[in-house]
Amino acid sequence: MTRIYRETLGSTTVDSSKAEQGRDARDTSLTNAPAAGQEAHMKSGPDGEELVVIVPETNKDSATYDGIDWCGERVTKEILAQVKxxxxxxxxxxxxFSITGYSLGGLIARYVAGCLAQKGFFQTVQPVNFSTVATPHLGQIRYQTFFSKVFAFLGPRMLSRTGEQLYTSDDWAESGRPLLDVMTDPGRIFYQTLSTFAQVRFYANTVNDRTVPYMTAAVETSDPFRDHTFNGIKIEMDEEYSSVIASFTPSDVPKPKPPPPTLFSRMWFKNVKSFKIPLPPVLQFKFPGNILVLILIPILLPAVLGLVVFRISLDNRKSRSRLRLLEKDESYRERLVHAIGRVERSIEDAAVDFMDDPGREQTSLLQADGSSPATASSSASQEPGSEAPKLQSVDVLLPLQHIIVQTLNALPNLKKHLVFVDPVTNSHAVIIARxxxxxxxxxxxxGVLRHLADNFIM
Known part of the structure; x- marks a missing residue:
């Protein structure tokens, strides 16, 4: 199952469809990972259902820079083609129908659900499972750190349309609102469709996810796992599913941090030997290799950063060029417009929204103290409803992100599953055993993949 989910989730979204053939429907069982764009059939079950897994293949490489909406349009087209x-x-x-998305794929999956609903897909098909794994539902969070500020400046400029949408700096479909805001609006088809799934599950890393931190993946306004080694939090792990948290208990009394070891003491040398530079796993070495890498960083870092910036800039230019062509294509423009139900507002719509927005804004201000209506409770498989401790003195969320937190936590069938992977440099790939x-x-x-599979409703 590991490889199945590695490839499936790595392709951003999954179409898991239950099909029947006439009156003699046959069930199938997925045993090997399908190649991109192909299907996998599972063996017959007791009721004759057949599970077909489709791995979309159109959003490869720099195509993910084209925006959540355009990526979603492509996946929707693939799904409908396979159904036909x-x-x-x-x-x-x-x-x-069920759909699962990993990382950015979770946002694409939410968009796809709205597109399918707009096309009347769910008039004859029952929405069952909706799952996301390490997905930035709030977009990117702007922490009060140097690198976070740099990324917040460069992201919308270097990551094309997707970067603009993740940092909520876009004006989607000339609506005057970012796409993430529109997708979370209870009056829009995206949120309404998400509410119809029998179960909605968000899987989130609690620590060490440098790509999609806890608050945006778990849709929370505070982080009880921040500085977990010393903040006194008690974590109970699930005995059946490794790395999945069964429950946790925050503490208002943090543990005292130990004093730093004396220079050249036994503990100092021990720390030096075990010291790991926050680099990709392929560049992680034990002592004395870690010291050698540290010495070479001033030489290697500029070259590596130069290559990364060059590659990102190249992908950004390719994406911008594709978008210009797509926007000129009348057929694509019509698909984009109709997929969201003519979300471009008329003057009458704007007047109605003006009356509604103050209430939404007031709600967000009520939650701006760092608590959310659906935050971490003592159970790690959460259902909305309880408050989390206020462990962060600085509110790092935007007012819009507070609104998104409140609205998503109001989903009727939402459950959250928290994952604790420590110590690792970056748990983002670990959560799906990539x-x-x-x-x-x-x-x-x-263990996370087994938990996801075992809770899948056929």
Whole structure:
């Protein structure tokens, strides 16, 4: 199952469709990972259902820079094409639908759900499972650090349309609002469709996720796991699913931090030997290799950063060029417009929104003290409703992000599952056990995948 989810989630979204063939529907069981764009069928079950897993292949490489909306349009097209193929070539009718997204794919999945609903897909198909894993539901968070400020400045400029949307600096469909705001509006088709799924599950790393931190993945306004080693939090792990938290208990009395070791003491040398530079796993070495890498950083870092900036700039230019062509294509423009139900506002819509917005803004201000209506309770498999301790003195969320927190936590069938992977440099890839062959520690995420699979409703 590990490789299945590694490849499936790594392709940003999954279409898991329950199909039946006439009156003699057959169930299937997925045993091997499908290649991109292909399907995997699972063996027959007791009720004759068949599970078909589709891995979208259109959002590869720099195509993910084109924006959540355009990526979602492509995936929607693939799903509908596969549904048509199942009907025309195999005589099978899709009756149930589930979708899972990893990282940015979770936002794309939310957009896809709205697109499918706009096309009438769910008039005959039942929405069942909606799951996201390490997805930035709030967009990127602007922490009060130097690097965070640099990324907040460069992200919208260097990551094309996707960067603008993740940093909520876009004006989507000339609506005057960022896409993440529109997708969380209870009056819009995206949120309404998400509310119809039988179960909605958010999986979030609690620590060490440098790509999608806890608050944006878990949709929270505070972080009880910040400085978890010394803040006194008690964490109970699930005995059946490794790395999944069963429960946790925050503490108002943090542990005292130990004093730093004396220079050249035994503890100092021990820390030097175990010291790991926050670099990718392929560049992590034990003593004395770690010291050698540290010495070479002043030489290697400028070259590596130069290559990274060059690659990102190149992908950004390619994406901007594609977007200009897409915006000129009338057929694509129509698909984009109709997929969101003509979300461009008329003057009458703007007047209605003006009356509604003050209430939404007031609600966000009420939550601006760092608590949210659906925050971490004593159970790690959370349902909305309780308050988390105020462990952060500085509110790092934007007013819009507070609104998104409140609205998403109001989803009727939402459950959150928290993951604790420590110590690792970056737990973002570990949570889906992305590459267990190259990196042994990625096996820590296999329990998360089993939890996701075991809670999947057929």
């Amino acid at each position: 193929r199942l009907k025309d070539e195999e005589g099978k009718i899709v009756t149930r 590459d267990v062959k190259r990196f042994k520690h990625h096996e820590l995420g296999q």
